[in-house]
Amino acid sequence: MRNPESTNIPYARFPGQVIAAPPCRMLNANMYGFFIKGKQSSIQKYIDQTLNQVKLPKGHYQALTDFCMLTFTDIENIKPTSEPFASQGYFQETDIIIWLPVAHMIEGKMDHLYWYPAFICVNNIYALVNGRETWGFNKYLCDYTMPTADAPNTDFTITVDAFTKFSPDTKMAPVELFSVKQTSAHSKKSFAAIAEIFEAGEEMFKNVLKMDLDMVKQLFDSFWKPQVDQLLFKQLPDGQAKNAVYQAVCHSPSTVQKIHSIHMHFSGYEFNLNQVDMFPLQEMFGIDLGTQPAILPFNVLFDFNQDAAFTIAENK
Template sequence: MTDQHKLYRHFLSNPVAKPPCRMTNANMYGFFIKIDQTKVQAYISNTLNTVATEDTYFKGLGEYALLTFTDIEKIASLTPPFNEHGWMQETDIIVWLPVVKVEKQGDDEDITHLYWYPAFICVNNIYALINGRETWGYNKYMCEYKMPSSVNKLTDFSLSLDCFKHFSPSSKLETHQLLSLTTTAKENNESVLSTLEDFGARVANLFDGEHMGIDFSLLKQLLSGFVNPQMDQILFKQFPDGQGKLAVYQAVMHSPSEIKKIHKFKFLKPDFQLQIEQLDSFPLAEMFGLKVGPQDVYLPFYICMDFDQLEASQVLPL
């Protein structure tokens, strides 16, 4: 066994558990949001494409990202002995970027896969943060949040983080609100039958496949994977050396979310408005082109599902 492939040590008190893990009753609220393609591509180039090759690179898809608030009732490892350790509740707030893998052959470029890139993700417990960062490579941060307890009685959403509002030598780490979602209507009247079969087509229409040079039927099939039967996640995993100068590990990872059961799906009827605040620690305007201040969201939806988060495998470098 080489030094580069030593066994990971699950020493006593180490909270890292082995995947896959089962997510039961994941209540997800989703909102498509307008982004700036140039800024998104710069973010992708500074993360995923740092390990790109002459033949393969990653590119942002379209003019929309997806913002989700997900309350997961129960998470537990499926792998012994960790499946006997217990379970936890977890809430995730994520900005997902649709990303395509582009492979080059001479002067030709082909889109060979669509991924969802959880480029910004906040969670509510330390176990979720440590396991997500260490094993999969999720760029997770701790947060405080508000979200509805039931899809039938909608309330406002908000996300706050311990961070610096302005970078300066005199700035103190404090809790600041980064974003909120508000609606005037508090009840969702959209029929449950509105429904999952339409999801891929509605999202594909929003993304405008012809405008992007992608066949509409292919785009519909790729985007439907977000809710059924599998969503392919791509991640940028890295760890710094002791000086924070070099990466002792740096790779692009792939981890599928395998949908096991969908309990309910709805398009949300009320109109929502997203409010973004400027925080120097988390500059969403600079990262993704989300404008500071109020803005519209598109195709709000709700889904309750069970899914397995599978192990992560290295995509690049090969």
């Protein structure tokens, strides 16, 4: 990987300029996760429209399954670790992310497994601006509901300002994009390690996700120990939004510092996707409109650091 500094031009810092320098440390990240069925062909098309737009030294990126992972994560305390930013204060952030499991393929063989946070909504502008401009996270603002760390795992919603239907007379307005609702009595089991979740849900992973179990274990092991290998598609448009003045695939590891608790939930959950033309998740990832089961629900409370973004490849 290349060094994060891809240019010798100094970044201009001026009063009121809110971009902080990575890395950042995150305390008490309360993550709830589910698996949602899409279509591998749609996911591959999305990967081709983003990551595979950048010419790599070798190989390409490939979708691994029909399923996406959906997470709601309430991070209690975030701040940069370097000065002067570390002394400026901290903030809370909630991330709602659709993750795509992705393989880097070279000559038909799997070189490395990654997680691609392809769709992200956050609840504050500081997180959005820093995430998009520094790392290349595809972030948008939202309102949301989700349980607190000490509450039962019940219902989750996300509301975005969007054009629900594209038309000359449509005014942007808040709309619920999707939700996850509990459909049966709450039940959960604690685990000492992530590996135990795979033992408990081995048949589900194998029969529902339709992925090789060793691959699934490798993916999830990389999500927690020692870091999440994230792929990012970072681009900046020119003044006419016709060409990119910068376009790259980047890698930013999230390094897990401590896991406080791990739970697998055995309650039933239902995912519901609404039609929103501005965010067509059915086209992006092949997720059907309406309802479907939200499977393999889990909850992890942990601390992690978000490291700088390193350039894997960029288009000149």
